[in-house]
Amino acid sequence: MEEALAKRILDAHWDKLLPVRPADIARALGMQIDVLDGPELSGEAEIRDGQQVIKFNRNESTNRQRFTMAHEIGHHVLGHVTPFSPARRDNAGSFSSGNHDWQEVQANRFAAALLMPKLAVETLVYREGITNISRLAEILRVSEAAMYYRLKNLGML
Ligand SMILES: [Zn+2]
Structure with a gap:
């Protein structure tokens, strides 16, 4: 579900350049x-005066900021934030693979599918022959851990 939603958004709003720029997608x-x-x-998603707002911590690494933005976009498009609910507030634990809060799991899956x-990924690996995880992570501007899980989830590892 998160995969299909991310694909629909990418099809509509992504310029097909890498890395994907989550700020542009949000706008x-x-x-x-x-x-x-x-x-x-690390991040927040809320509706303020009827406006969907995402926030990211600018003191964290660029890769983290990008993942946070994609994760907060996910909270909105997955319907986790309503005008009546408090803001979703994310700290480092929200992004951990050990987090079992279903909405956090969904937002993380969405973020991975949006940024990678x-x-x-298939084009880079199968067509261009790039199989080095750190090189792939560098091209997509994600952490190596995020890249590893994405490859695994796509059945490519
Ligand atoms: Zn979250």
């Missing part, structure tokens, strides 16, 4: 982007 979806500064939170489009 194309009409979302507003804000930054967080404190050390406690299936077709792009």
Whole structure:
């Protein structure tokens, strides 16, 4: 489900260049982007005055910021945020593969599918012959851990 949703959004709003730029996708979806500064939170998704807002912590690494944005977009498009619910607040634990909160699992799956489009990964691996995980992670601007799990989930490892 997260895979299909990410594909639909990529088909509509991705310019087909790598790396995927989650900020551009968020704007194309009409979302507003804000930054967080404190050390406690990595990201937030909320509806403010009827406007979908995503926030990311600008003090974290670029790869983390990108994953956070994609994850917060996921909370919105997966319907986890309503005008009546409090903001989704994410700290480092939200992104952990050991997190079993179903909405966090879904948002992480969505983020992985958005930042590492299936077709792009298949093209890099099978057509261009790039099988080195750190090289793939560098091209897609994700962490090596995220790249590893994506390859595994796509049945390519
Ligand atoms: Zn989350």
